[in-house]
Amino acid sequence: MKRYALNLHPNTFVRYQNRNLFSLYQWSTLKCLLNIVCDNTGLTPIHIRGQKQDMATTIEVKRKNGAIEAALANDASGRPRIEKRGRPFDDFMRYLLLACGTISVLTTLGIVWVLGSEALAFFTSVNDQGNVFSTVLGNLGNFLTGTQWQPGAGLFGIWPLLEATLMTSFMAMLVAVPLGLGAAVYLSEYASQRTRSTLKPVLEVLAGIPTVVYGYFAITFMTPLLQGVFGRDTVQFYNTASAGLVMGIMILPTIASMSEDALTAVPRALREASYGLGATKFETISKVVIPAGLSGILAAAIVGISRAVGETMIVALAAGAGPRFSFPPDFFVAAETMTGHIARISGGDLSYGSIDYQSLFAIGLALFIFTLLLNMLSRYVTNRFREAYQ
Amino acid sequence: MTSMTLGSGATAIDLKHVKVFYSDKLAVDDVSIPIYKNKITAFIGPSGCGKSTVLRAINRMNDLIPGARVEGEINYHGKNLYGKEVDPVEVRRRIGMVFQKPNPFPKSIYDNVAYGPRLLGVTDKRTLDEIVERSIKGSFLWDEVKGDLKKSGLALSGGQQQRLCIARTIAIEPDVILMDEPCSALDPIATQAIEELMKELVKSYTIVIVTHNMQQAQRVSDFTAFYSIRKAEETGGQERRWGVLGEFAPTEQLFSNPKSEETERYIRGEFG
Structure with a gap:
């Protein structure tokens, strides 16, 4: 001060x-x-x-x-x-804020600890293979490569769940990234000040709709629509396409809003430089504005993917209730994502310390590592491709 | 004061009774001046006198500002730039602009200079290489950057960035280069480099420069237009201000023997 x-x-x-x-x-x-x-x-x-x-x-x-x-x-x-x-209030605030920071870091560490220890318990006890080391390694190998998830038969392969997660997320991004970026470009480059100030809040309200509503929307609107287009024989009532598409609609406002912020932040001077060299509006947008705002747009996409991977309610309602591995991937059949499986199993009677119980933590840890890798990837990508303008 | 009395060669652009409005408020009133070919014309005047506004009207940069409107004629090769059939994008390809603050794209030096030619459809690598080298040499930047054209344009110093922006502009070989206070963000040494560059460029280009620096106008320009401010009381006690052309003359004459008292007071530094 x-x-x-x-x-x-x-x-x-x-x-x-x-x-x-x-x-x-x-x-x-x-x-x-x-x-x-x-x-x-x-x-x-x-x-x-x-x-x-x-x-x-x-x-x-x-x-x-x-x-x-x-x-x-x-x-x-x-x-x-x-x-x-002395400034007692300043000191107090300093420690209060430090406490806030510490609590959030410790909470995260605590969650990682619980996930890790329960997952380790899972890997040491599923199928005994002699000594601890080879048991863990063997179970981990089965977990990472297995294409069947049948707890009753002692089969714990992550692929059916992982595949469903990848499929719904892929579908979601297929909808959300192009539409979101398009909406962002329209809002930041074409829309008048008045249109923007009306549309953006509307867009942000869309982001606030509870996901359970989206889930019902998937079952009552998207699935019948897909069945109408592709035929009831091809499209099962529960399917990953419907869940994924609706998830895309759910993520759309987040991506649009974040990308719009990134594009609006690109300095006017850069746009003028481009126009001054005889660029058209679209050339300016595609060659200057989007590259300059790319790091923000990628960040938006990564946030979108992370939300899609972690989204539970929509997939639990609309994607199906049974792990299923299909190769090549079939978007019109029922499957269960990692999150959907966790939600369903933990909803039933689950005895503490059982293999089923512990397997959920293994899935949870896999989810955590997956999103962590996504975040690291996004950091790498943004640093690699960014056209920093300041 | 007509172009005849000043007459020295052909004009590149003729401004006739140009008025600029921002959302129906008059910003500049009735400017008529010739811009002579292969000469440097300086726009001087106090802040808010509309000299940048007129400059930006010349390559239709004002189109980008919502509510901006231009009346009168700006004739370029006998065609009014504000005619209905004129495409502003084509105008800006022929009348380039260098801005007050160096604004290189956050791309490599090479891509900065190649930006304009690529827009014009040049894709051949060798042709692009040639254009880039010629343009950077043309802006006296080559010796400083030739080893590392892949480096970001933003990694250069302010003066180098501005010369990069000039290189970028001359890469599309415009007829006219508009410079909006190109040295105001630069130190004296970088300013000197830009001024020397302008004297070289004017052999092949027509240059219009807005400057706050009267010494700069004297040093580099052949003609000078002095703009000043008019004020009027509006109903409700609010003051309305707009810019007008005060005087246009060969630079030497304007500074040594100004016709109007206002010009004289301005160049003596009594206001501004």
Whole structure:
């Protein structure tokens, strides 16, 4: 915090814009100083608050969000106060915020710990193969390569679940990325200020619809639609295409909104440079604006994929209720995603410590690692392809 | 004051009674000046006098601002740039622009310069290489960057960035180059480099430069247009301001023997 000090007499009474602000001496000098402060900071004097502390006077210039921009202070002696003094509130806030940060980090670590330890318990106990080492390795191998998930038969291959997750997410991205980017380009480049200020909030409301509603939308609208187009014989009632498409609609506003922010942030000077070289609007958008905003657009897509991979309600309702591996992938048959399986199994009677129970943590860990890899990939991709404009 | 009395060669552009409005508010009133071929014309005047506005009207950059409107004629090769059949994109390919703040694309030096030619459909690698080399040489930047054309344009210094922007502009070989205070963000040494470059470029191009720096106008330009501000009280006590052309003359004459008192006061530095 910047501090400004000046000599003030505490007993001079001053009114400013019909409000008693503070008592002080040489109001005009102070006003000049405040104006300088305000000019430099872009603040208006309406944000100035006066405060009488005993015989001392403190004036603080605040931003609208309450952060103190500058303060003018003196003590009763009339000398400027510049000595150090304790700031208990600042210290308190510092530790409070530190606590917030620590709690969120510790929570994450705790979740990783639980996931890891339960998954390890799963891998050490599914099928005993002599010593611990080869048991874990063998089970892990089966888990990562197996194409059957039948807990009753002791088969725990992740592929049926992983494939369904990949299929629904792929479908979702097929809808959400092109439409989302298109909407973002329209909003940031073509729409008038008024259209944008109407459409963007609407788009963001769409992001707030509960996913269970989307799930019903998939069953009652998307599935019949697909059945109508491709025939009832081809399209099962529960299928990954329907769930994936609706998931795409769910993610669309997130991608559109984030991409729009990325595109709007591209400086006007770059657009002008392009137009100045005789580029058309579309050339400017495709060759300058989108490349410059690419890191933000990719970030939006990755957030979208992460949401698609983790989305549960829609797939639980519309994709099916039984792990099924199909090769080549068939989007019109029922299948169960990792999240859908976890939701269904943990909904039933599940005894603590059983193999079924532990297998869920193995899936959970796989999901966690999957999204972690996605995040790392996105960081790599954004750094690699970004056209940083600042 | 007509082009005849000043007459020295052909004009590249003729502005006739140009008025610019921003959402129906008059920004610049009635500007008529010739822009002579292969000469440097400087626009000077106090802030808010509309000199940049007129400059941006010349290559229809103002079209990009919602609500901007131009009246009058800006004739280029006998055609009014604001005629109905004129495509602003084609205009900007022939009348290039260099901006106040260097604004290279966040791409490599090569791609920055090749941007315009690629828009025009040049895809052949060897042709592009030639254009890029010729343009960067033309903006006196070659010796500083020749080893590393793959480097980002943003990695260059401010003065180098501005010369890159000039290289980018001359890569499409426009007729006219408009420069909107090209040196205002640069240090004196970089400014000198740009000024020398302008004197070289004017052999093949027509240049219009907006500048706040009267010494710069004197150093580089052949003709100078001085713009000034008119004010009027509106109903409700609000003040309306707009820019007008104060005086247009050969630079030497304008600075040594200004016709109007306002010009004289401005060039003596009494306001601005």
